[in-house]
Amino acid sequence: MEILQTGRSQSKATVKSSVVCCLLLLMALVACSKKNAPPTASGISAVRPFHDLRELPGTIADITLTGDTVRIDETTSRRILKSVGSDGNIFLFDDSDPRIQNLHEGQILFLENIAVQKILAVARKDRLIIIGTDYASLTDFIQQGHLKWDAPIQFDSLFAQAGEPRPSVPPEFLAWWIPRSTVYAAGSQPSYSGKVDGWDTTIGITPGANRLNLALRVSRSYQGMSVTVSSKGYLQDFLSSADIQVSPGNLDHFSYSAKNLNGEMKVEYAATRGEGDAAGIDKPNIKLPPLAKIPMPIAGVPFTLTINANLILKPGFGGKKEAASGSFRFTYSGDEGFQVKAGNPQSSGAIDGSGSFDHITTESLAPHAILIGMAAPKITLSLGPGPAADVLQQAFPSQLADTMADFLARTAAGKWAKKKIDSSFKTEAAASVQTVAVGTMTAAGSLSMVPCKLTRLLLEFKGGADAYLLGIKGFDKEVVFAKKEFVTREPDINACGDK
Numbered sequence: 030m031e032i033l034q035t036g037r038s039q040s041k042a043t044v045k046s047s048v049v050c051c052l053l054l055l056m057a058l059v060a061c062s063k064k065n066a067p068p069t070a071s072g073i074s075a076v077r078p079f080h081d082l083r084e085l086p087g088t089i090a091d092i093t094l095t096g097d098t099v100r101i102d103e104t105t106s107r108r109i110l111k112s113v114g115s116d117g118n119i120f121l122f123d124d125s126d127p128r129i130q131n132l133h134e135g136q137i138l139f140l141e142n143i144a145v146q147k148i149l150a151v152a153r154k155d156r157l158i159i160i161g162t163d164y165a166s167l168t169d170f171i172q173q174g175h176l177k178w179d180a181p182i183q184f185d186s187l188f189a190q191a192g193e194p195r196p197s198v199p200p201e202f203l204a205w206w207i208p209r210s211t212v213y214a215a216g217s218q219p220s221y222s223g224k225v226d227g228w229d230t231t232i233g234i235t236p237g238a239n240r241l242n243l244a245l246r247v248s249r250s251y252q253g254m255s256v257t258v259s260s261k262g263y264l265q266d267f268l269s270s271a272d273i274q275v276s277p278g279n280l281d282h283f284s285y286s287a288k289n290l291n292g293e294m295k296v297e298y299a300a301t302r303g304e305g306d307a308a309g310i311d312k313p314n315i316k317l318p319p320l321a322k323i324p325m326p327i328a329g330v331p332f333t334l335t336i337n338a339n340l341i342l343k344p345g346f347g348g349k350k351e352a353a354s355g356s357f358r359f360t361y362s363g364d365e366g367f368q369v370k371a372g373n374p375q376s377s378g379a380i381d382g383s384g385s386f387d388h389i390t391t392e393s394l395a396p397h398a399i400l401i402g403m404a405a406p407k408i409t410l411s412l413g414p415g416p417a418a419d420v421l422q423q424a425f426p427s428q429l430a431d432t433m434a435d436f437l438a439r440t441a442a443g444k445w446a447k448k449k450i451d452s453s454f455k456t457e458a459a460a461s462v463q464t465v466a467v468g469t470m471t472a473a474g475s476l477s478m479v480p481c482k483l484t485r486l487l488l489e490f491k492g493g494a495d496a497y498l499l500g501i502k503g504f505d506k507e508v509v510f511a512k513k514e515f516v517t518r519e520p521d522i523n524a525c526g527d528k
Contacts, residue, residue: 079180079323079324079325079326080326081327081328082178082325082327083327083328085179085180085181087177087178088177088327089175089176090175090176090177090327090328091174092171092172092175092176093171093174094139094170094171094172095137095169095170095171095172096172097135097136097137097169097170098136098137098139098169098170099128099132099137099138099139100141100329101126101128101129101138101140101141102141103141103142103143103329106140106141106143108125109122109123109125109126109129110140110143111123112429113144117144118146118161118162119159119160119161119162120138120146120159120160121157121158121159121160121429122157122158123156123157124153124156124158129158132148132151132158132160133148133151134148134150135147135148136148137169137170139329141329142324142326142329142331143331144162144331145169145170145330145331145412146162146163146164146165147163147164147165147169148160148161149161149163164458164497164498165412166458166496166497166498166499166500167283167498167499167500168275168278168279168280168499168500169500171273171275172275172277172278173276173277174274174275175273175274175275176271176272176273176327176328176330177271177272177273178270178271178325178327179269179270179288180268180325180334181268181269182266182267182268182323182334183239183266184237184239184240184264184266185236185237185238185239187323220232220233221233225247225315225316225317225318226312226314226315226316227249227311227312228247228248228249228312228315229247229248229249230246230247230315230317231245231246232244232245232318232320233245234321240263240265240266240292241263241264241265241320241321241336242261242262243260243261243262243294243320243338243405244260244261245259245260245317246258246259246260247259247315247340247342249310249312251311251312252311253303253304253349254300254301254302254303254310254346255300255301256299256300256310256344257298257299257300258298258299258340258342258401259296259297260294260295260296260297260405261295262293262295262405263293264291264292264406265289265290265291266289267287267288267289267290267291267408268288268289269286269288269334269408269410270284270285270288270366271283271284271285271286271410271460272284280369280499281370282368282369282370283368283369283494283499284368284369284377285366285367285368285410285462285492285494286364286366286367286377286378286462287364287365287408287462288364288366288378289364290362290363290364290380290406291361291362292360292361292362292406293358293361294358294359294403294405294466295356295358296356296357296358296401296403296466297354297355297356298342298354298399299352299353300344300352300353300354300399301351301352301353302344302346302348302349302350302351302352303349303350304349310342310343310344313341313342313343314339315339315341315342317337319335319337320337320406321335321336322334322336323336325410330412331412332410332411332412333410333411334408334409334411335408335409335411336406336407336409337406337407337409338404338405338407339403339404339405340401340402340403340404341401341402341467342400342402343399343400343401344400351391352390352391352392353390353391353392353399353470353472354389354390355386355387355389355470355484356386356387357384357386357466357468357484358384358387359382359383360382360383360384361380361381361464361488361490362380362381363378363380363381364377364378364379365378365380365462365463365490365492365510366378366462366492366510367462367494367508367510369499369501372501374494374506374507374508376492376508376509376510378510379510379511380490380510380511381511381513382464382488382513383488383513384486384488384515385486385517386468386470386484386486386515386517389470389482389484391470391472391482398470398471399469399470400468400469401468401469402465402467403465403467404463404464404465404466405463406463407461407462407463408461408463409459410460410461411459411498412498458495458497458498459494459495459497460492460493460494460498461492461493461494462490462491462492462510463491463492465489465491466486467486467487467489468485469483469484469485469486469487470482470483470484471483481518481519481520481526482519482525483516483517483518483525483526484516484517485514485515485516486514486515487513488511488513488514488515489509490509490511490512491507491510492508492510493508
């Protein structure tokens with residue numbers, strides 16, 4: 030592999046409204062994971078199974094860097110990098126390396142196996158150099174070339190015991206990238222417990238032979254309204270694949286997929302309304318901590334694979350002292366993937382799934398409804414340091430870099446301050462595929478002339494990449510691979526809504 034450098038800068042009305050809500054939930058579940066605010070929780074696990082993807086059979090890594098790219102080898106980066114900001118965008122170095130001394134706005138900072146970032150601002154304080162950065166797209170630092178891989182994601186070996194690193198990974202390399210407290214033995218159960226978006230949250234994952242088992246529970250009480258949702262399921266081993274081809278200044282081809290996906294999730298819910306005034310919950314969106322973060326370096330380019338789950342919970346009761354509970358499940362199998370050619374995205378592979386409500390129970394005189402959305406799994410390939418920021422911060426603590434943020438803003442004509450204000454509206458430099466399930470239950474209430482109950486489970490398989498990764502202005506397009514809908518009604522008559 031060669032890397033060169035060249036120059037370049039209810040009733041039917043009620044039922045129909047529930048369908049609309051389901052569609053809105055599908056969109057909201059996807060949007061909820063696109064914000065780039067600092068994470069509420071760092072997640073359960075980060076593992077380093079791959080020293081370099083070039084070690085895998087069939088991998089291609091042949092790129093020429095742009096003239097604006099300043100590449101610094103990993104050994105030097107580890108020596109001179111002193112702190113990484115909590116949002117992954119401020120880098121603090123000592124001034125011992127001339128390449129750092131000469132950095133300026135507009136260049137691309139390429140720290141091998143750590144970060145590739147566009148430089149927005151540079152400031153000096155004593156013997157320290159503070160660099161304010163933003164995401165870099167593939168075409169910002171690759172003049173031309175080809176990256177391609179098929180990486181097996183095998184959970185029993187990914188979460189290997191910390192004291193037994195894979196032979197292909199130098200122990201000292203594993204130690205600095207992945208703190209030992211975040212690497213788990215197969216069969217152990219790492220867990221997370223805390224507040225996420227105002228919800229009491231517990232998550233447990235159990236890596237086992239050929240799959241990752243997941244159990245989670247969220248609950249919240251608000252002005253007399255109480256909601257609890259628990260879910261159990263698994264994701265089997267799969268193949269993470271990408272193919273990136275760049276000609277001078279252009280992204281000719283980009284494809285990303287998760288192949289041989291197979292999994293199942295069961296979701297149980299319970300909601301009650303007491304004497305309080307709240308007819309719904311105040312914070313329905315829950316972006317859960319990552320279930321796994323897997324660095325995927327190739328020729329020094331620091332890609333990260335993240336596995337996530339997100340939730341949206343929206344109960345609605347027409348009266349007080351009411352309750353609803355139930356459960357549904359969904360399965361999926363196949364390939365989720367897409368490709369982008371000449372700026373046009375299209376689906377690749379084939380994915381299928383099934384789902385159903387297991388049971389529903391309601392205690393209500395008035396009409397009521399509950400909507401539960403889950404995006405799981407969402408499998409994301411990222412280039413920016415955001416998803417791996419907490420991992421970096423354990424090697425390069427963020428406190429010092431964070432204290433320099435205001436200093437940097439004062440010395441860079443407010444550019445960094447503006448960047449920080451705008452950051453919550455930006456997406457990651459990432460591509461993703463995901464399975465989204467939205468379950469809706471509506472009931473007319475026992476006082477209704479026809480006490481209808483209608484359940485609707487929508488499954489949607491989708492993927493996409495954003496403009497920050499691809500370098501295509503205004504891209505941010507999604508591709509829907511497949512949709513399925515499962516409807517039941519009690520009694521099974523047209524008066525209870527359309528199937």
